Amino acid sequence: MSQQPITLTDEQREFRAVMRQFVSDKITPLAGDIDRDAEYSWATFEALKSMELTALSYPEEYGGSGATLVDQAIAAEELARGCASTSLQFLISKLGMLPVINFGSEELRRTYIPRMCSGESQCSYGLSEPDAGSDVASMSTKAVADGDAWIIDGTKCWITNAGISDLYTIFARTSPDRHTGITAFLVKAEWGVQVDKLEHKLGIKGSPTGVIRLDGVRVPDSHRIGEVGQGFAAAMHTLDRSRPTIGAQAVGIAQGALDYAVGYMKERTTFGRPI
Incomplete structure (x- = not known):
């Protein structure tokens, strides 16, 4: 080679x-x-x-x-x-x-x-949470199956491009299993992604970093990324x-x-x- x-x-x-x-x-x-x-x-x-x-x-x-x-x-x-x-x-x-x-x-x-x-379009990466930064397997954002869709509830923080992106890749817990109980979803902002606040930063000020919240956001199963439980990987x-x-x-x-x-x-x- x-x-x-x-x-x-x-x-x-x-x-x-x-x-x-x-x-x-x-x-x-x-x-x-x-x-x-x-x-x-x-x-x-x-x-x-x-x-x-x-x-x-x-x-x-x-x-x-x-x-x-x-x-x-x-x-x-x-x-x-x-x-x-x-x-x-x-x-x-x-x-x-x-x-x-x-x-x-x-x-x-x-x-x-x-x-x-x-x-x-632009897309943000929604992985970290207030109590799950480096230890992302401790995330508490949940996705519950509801027919051919999922209902997502939770908060993500330190999200680059918060409020600018129209798409968010969101990782949420779909079962209690620590590493195999997380699933990824592609979520449109218009489905109900809310920006709770934008951070005040010392630098890179032209790139918003914020906290986003999902309260009962309904996401079609067609927008699940990968298999159920494959999110952590x-x-x-x-x-x-x-x-x-x-x-x-x-x-x-x-x-x-x-x-x-x-x-x-x-x-x-x-x-x-x-x-």
Whole structure:
């Protein structure tokens, strides 16, 4: 089996250069206002759509570009270098849709992935709870079968894109079994997902993080992701596959901070001379 060299290909270097120019022209000039206003920027999201970056991470058979994980990491890093909030606009829907891609029915994939690719829809990932953060198997959100549907009740917290996304991937307990008693569902916001509050944050202020609540939300069984009881495995599988791009985002944020500091140092003078 051939091994990929630990360097970028010529095409990937070219892609990085295109991304860097795009961010410099369209994203970085808006970053300061986004942070000061602490509001979601539809202007940067439209810019992502214009570059077809909303389709980058999805399979070609559903309207995506079929980019490799390295390509996705390049995009995440370059976006984060210019604006951390915009990098989350790029990343969050893929996180929400990974369970659909890897565990969902063909009907779910063909219905919703093209909407992500076009930017028509956005999706959030509803896993953590106030008393079930790192220990997600302790979640208390429940889904009870009711004919050909499920009734979901519970609260999820630290939800990126809360109030912006029109779709939420929700993990809920369907039996008392700790790890095999959790099931995943794709829930439309219009079915009754409520945003209880938005968090006040020190950074990434243009990306809302909030608490969402589901009170008796009825979800068709057709929107169940994977088998009943497969939710915990799907959640862990998803987190494993999203970490590389989160790492790339962190590198981009650090590089942006370093670039800014170096630029300041080159301009700063003290005691009559440059530092």
